[in-house]
Amino acid sequence: MKLNEFLLPEFLYETANTRKLLAAIPEEHFDYKSNEKAMSLSQLANHIAEIPTWVPATFLYPELDFGKIKYEAPNHNTVSELLAFYDKNIEEATKLMHEVSNETLHENWTMRNGETVYFTMPKLSVYRTFIMNHTIHHRGQLTAYLRALNCKFPGMYGPTADDAM
Structure with missing residues (x-):
């Protein structure tokens, strides 16, 4: 059996959970930070929505060299923009999850910044x-932000305190 056949059910389950959580974010709290060192709720949500782009970055290339790219963090200012961005990223990642070979999954991948x-x-x-x-x-982290803001959010692995028991 191919490894991707084992990985895909978890990927689909977790990405669906992540989407539910992103959809629960109240836009009026996008600027919230748990402390001065933390990302804002918006920055955290945008980062989460971007992580699926790492599937093609990992599966299609032998390395990521920060010395050769100009990175710009996504900055979607509404939940609908954020979800559209996430959905596009999940669509591409899911396609690659279906196609990736065992051989590719066993290849080494390097993260670097130039010589480092x-x-x-x-x-x-x-x-x-x-x-x-x-x-x-x-x-x-996002659920901790939402709880601190007294916002409801969906359960990932069962009910939350917000769900009727």
């Missing part, structure tokens, strides 16, 4: 850590 190498590991490990785990980590 941050890490090299198999693409499968990059997918699990820097895409899936990273998303879930930031989703947890």
Whole structure:
């Protein structure tokens, strides 16, 4: 069996959960920050919505060299823009998830900034850590923001305190 057949159900489940959470963000709180070192709610949501673009960046290329790119963080100012951006990113990532071969998943991938190498590991490990785990980590931060703002949000793995028991 191909590895992507094991990975795809989790990917689809987690991306659907992430979309539900992004849809629950109240725009009037986009500027909220939990403290001065934290990202704003809008920056965090935009970052989460961007992470699926790392699937093609990982599966299609042998490395990411920050010394060779000019990065600009996304800045969508409405939930509808954010969801459209996320949906587009998920569509492309899902297509690649269906197509990726075992051989590709076993290839090494490097993150660097010019001569400074941050890490090299198999693409499968990059997918699990820097895409899936990273998303879930930031989703947890987002739920903490929403809870601090007394906003309702959907459960990811069961009901939340907002759901009727």
